[in-house]
Amino acid sequence: MALKIYLAGPEVFLPEARAVIAEKKLLCSRYGFEPMAPGDLVKRDGLDPFTHGMKISAANEGLMMASDAVIANLTPFRGVSADVGTVYELGFMCALGRSVWAFSNEPRDYFDRVRDDFYQGELVPRPTGGMAGPDGLSVENHGMGDNLMLDGGILARGGAFVRRDVPRERLYSDLGGFEECLKLAAAALL
Amino acid sequence: MALKIYLAGPEVFLPEARAVIAEKKLLCSRYGFEPMAPGDLVKRDGLDPFTHGMKISAANEGLMMASDAVIANLTPFRGVSADVGTVYELGFMCALGRSVWAFSNEPRDYFDRVRDDFYQGELVPRPTGGMAGPDGLSVENHGMGDNLMLDGGILARGGAFVRRDVPRERLYSDLGGFEECLKLAAAALL
Numbered sequence: 001m002a003l004k005i006y007l008a009g010p011e012v013f014l015p016e017a018r019a020v021i022a023e024k025k026l027l028c029s030r031y032g033f034e035p036m037a038p039g040d041l042v043k044r045d046g047l048d049p050f051t052h053g054m055k056i057s058a059a060n061e062g063l064m065m066a067s068d069a070v071i072a073n074l075t076p077f078r079g080v081s082a083d084v085g086t087v088y089e090l091g092f093m094c095a096l097g098r099s100v101w102a103f104s105n106e107p108r109d110y111f112d113r114v115r116d117d118f119y120q121g122e123l124v125p126r127p128t129g130g131m132a133g134p135d136g137l138s139v140e141n142h143g144m145g146d147n148l149m150l151d152g153g154i155l156a157r158g159g160a161f162v163r164r165d166v167p168r169e170r171l172y173s174d175l176g177g178f179e180e181c182l183k184l185a186a187a188a189l190l
Numbered sequence: 191m192a193l194k195i196y197l198a199g200p201e202v203f204l205p206e207a208r209a210v211i212a213e214k215k216l217l218c219s220r221y222g223f224e225p226m227a228p229g230d231l232v233k234r235d236g237l238d239p240f241t242h243g244m245k246i247s248a249a250n251e252g253l254m255m256a257s258d259a260v261i262a263n264l265t266p267f268r269g270v271s272a273d274v275g276t277v278y279e280l281g282f283m284c285a286l287g288r289s290v291w292a293f294s295n296e297p298r299d300y301f302d303r304v305r306d307d308f309y310q311g312e313l314v315p316r317p318t319g320g321m322a323g324p325d326g327l328s329v330e331n332h333g334m335g336d337n338l339m340l341d342g343g344i345l346a347r348g349g350a351f352v353r354r355d356v357p358r359e360r361l362y363s364d365l366g367g368f369e370e371c372l373k374l375a376a377a378a379l380l
Contacts, residue, residue, distance in 0.1 A: 138207075149247055149278040
């Protein structure tokens, strides 16, 4: 029986969600894994929005528990960091001791993104060391792709956080990083 | 022996981090719990930034595994959603089956924040139902405080996601919501 990989990522929010997720599933199968895609099982069925949300959450947690590994798309989403739904799932799978890989279609370090995109370059040194925004909030600088809990959790489990530069219009749909994770997963697990 | 609560939140990034975290620990003790605060154990000790980051991540995961519950501060951080480090920790603790509570010092639903703060009110209906930003990315609307995986994970475990309005200058330092979570934890666990 093929090992199951949970496909975490903000692709669910794309206008072309179905096509991109179908492509991910196809790629996943080609590398010898069974794809487990969030939201697959949940119909609206006249439920109120809150109950519907609870049902999707429960379904996704069930899919994760049934999976052997996760590949998380950590491309920044509506801000400087990854989609929080995906990050919840990454933490969830790390705690379960599953194999984890991640990719981002944004190559820069978290520090550089926060400095340039969020604070427009206006960082100031902190009295206790390191740098902060004009709002006083410190900006961590560990040479990592996102908050250290994300990079740390992935790397501590033998996974990898693949970062690539892609054309802006393919920020959420480019699957080169995803395929690189599949190759790593195949080399590690098959 | 007192039950241990892991104190997840972006307070670590505040200029007054030490004071706010000390206040959280004091409150936690007053309600009969032993506080487990991230970063407590990790000295820089001449480590390079990356290795230092890995060490903090490992230390925080160790603290979580030793904890019985988590109270997560999900106040939006540098954007429309919660701090991703905190969200990783929330997912981690949910997967471990620990008790979870969360608070936010932002009372609005995720949908309202994204519509008003991120897209300046300019949402458009999607052909398949629901609303999207001008960039085409759909905006989930489940009457929840953040992405449905966060609210769903908390509520499915019998926890609560407490949302409160606080003066802007106390956005990250106001501990009223934290204390409300402590009361709920005490009622549930003691």
